[in-house]
Amino acid sequence: MLVYGSCHCGAVRIEVPNAPDWIGSCNCSLCTKLGWLVAYYPDDGSVRVSGETMPYIWGDRMIAIRHCPTCGCGTHWDSTGESYGRVGVNARLLDGFAVAEGRFSIGGSELEVRYVDNAGD
Numbered sequence: 001m002l003v004y005g006s007c008h009c010g011a012v013r014i015e016v017p018n019a020p021d022w023i024g025s026c027n028c029s030l031c032t033k034l035g036w037l038v039a040y041y042p043d044d045g046s047v048r049v050s051g052e053t054m055p056y057i058w059g060d061r062m063i064a065i066r067h068c069p070t071c072g073c074g075t076h077w078d079s080t081g082e083s084y085g086r087v088g089v090n091a092r093l094l095d096g097f098a099v100a101e102g103r104f105s106i107g108g109s110e111l112e113v114r115y116v117d118n119a120g121d
């Protein structure tokens with residue numbers, strides 16, 4: 001079932017094929033500062049993003065971390081060149097996402113948080 005999302009101001013709209021089974025909390029230097037929680041999807045066109053986004057590219061320059069230039073919300077990341085086979089969406093932007101007492105859910109279904117070790121970046 002499609003799940004929709006948007007940034008805070010609504011300029012960027014996101015459509016993903018399904019709610020994530022789990023979300024990733026990544027310890028890289030950027031996610032640590034931004035507080036992203038990432039839902040991963042195959043890079044097969046099933047994630048649709050509309051509206052202008054600004055890329056931030058650093059380090060090995062393999063992925064572009066994108067945000068809304070108006071409200072600043074991190075929206076998604078994708079490959080800058082050859083596909084990794086997956087893309088990442090900021091799960092916090094998906095409709096129905098909620099956080100309560102440190103537990104995360106979408107539409108009332110609690111999400112498993114997996115800790116993703118990318119601190120080597």
Ligand SMILES: [Zn+2]
Nearest residue numbers: 007009068071
């Ligand atoms: Zn925005």
